[in-house]
Amino acid sequence: DRQGRRTKRAREGRGPCSLHEKYWTVSELGLGYESDETVVFRYCSGKCVARRRNYDIILEHLHRGGQLDESSTCRERKGRGKKNKARYSPCCRPTRYEKDISFLGNNNIFYTIPDVSAKECGCV
Amino acid sequence: DRQGRRTKRAREGRGPCSLHEKYWTVSELGLGYESDETVVFRYCSGKCVARRRNYDIILEHLHRGGQLDESSTCRERKGRGKKNKARYSPCCRPTRYEKDISFLGNNNIFYTIPDVSAKECGCV
Known part of the structure; x- marks a missing residue:
């Protein structure tokens, strides 16, 4: 419901x-x-x-295409296995x-x- | 090494x-x-x-002790399995x-x- x-x-x-x-x-x-x-x-x-801004959309796109090191990006939530660093969604802070x-x-x-x-x- | x-x-x-x-x-x-x-x-x-500020230290402490819903906090990096939300480390943005x-x-x-x-x- x-x-x-x-x-x-x-x-x-x-x-x-x-x-x-x-x-x-x-x-x-x-x-x-x-x-x-x-x-x-x-x-x-x-x-x-x-x-999200153009910045975040670009970062996510490059990451998904493997054009940035796997280790240099991360998504806000599904962090599993990501070494992260460049966040491609704004932070609630x-x-x-x-x-x-x-x-x-x-x-x-x-x-x-x-x-x-x-x-x-x-x-x- | x-x-x-x-x-x-x-x-x-x-x-x-x-x-x-x-x-x-x-x-x-x-x-x-x-x-x-x-x-x-x-x-x-x-x-x-x-x-990190006192705010982040407190949030991490309450989370580790299970005093906040598992789903309401997350650490910057080891995001595995976390549903996150309240971040207890500042974001590089x-x-x-x-x-x-x-x-x-x-x-x-x-x-x-x-x-x-x-x-x-x-x-x-």
Whole structure:
């Protein structure tokens, strides 16, 4: 059914490139800080195929024809076995980051760190 | 052997993200234009691992721990089997494109098309 498929697609993050968020404790972020404070982590996820330019079309064409080293190109998704490098689809990536986050560590030291969360995403 | 491996790595385009160029006829670019004129095609290729931010480290950590859907993250290179979406390494992509290119088609029509060649690359 259509609704079911739409839900599944959303769950799998296959919509267009956009900002997503989840809540974690600072410790869970894996940066090496121990703190039970909860923070929001926003990240970029989704498709960028609609934003391809002539550049991407050419790169894909040359690659498919074997005119570039297999190792020097890669497609955004079907990466299997590709050594990649030149991407022929734009990337869904942060174009701006949130301001620094601050938190109190479990050791009672106050920390401030930059570039944790995305603020804006784009196909770059 | 170490030297052999290093040479192989270089040949496979595993240096840092940078601009590369090759010459092609317009026809060979695969955009659908027939012209024997030769143009330069510049593209971006190379590594961006050195440019990772806290954002990328967190995304990788949550992914490895299985705390994000398998389908919602991907690593830049070892894409095998990943459905990807949220990239946890910056992409080597054009940050600026060359001005339009113009050429005479084999049908004697003059064409001008944008965004063919990269002018500048960056880890975005």
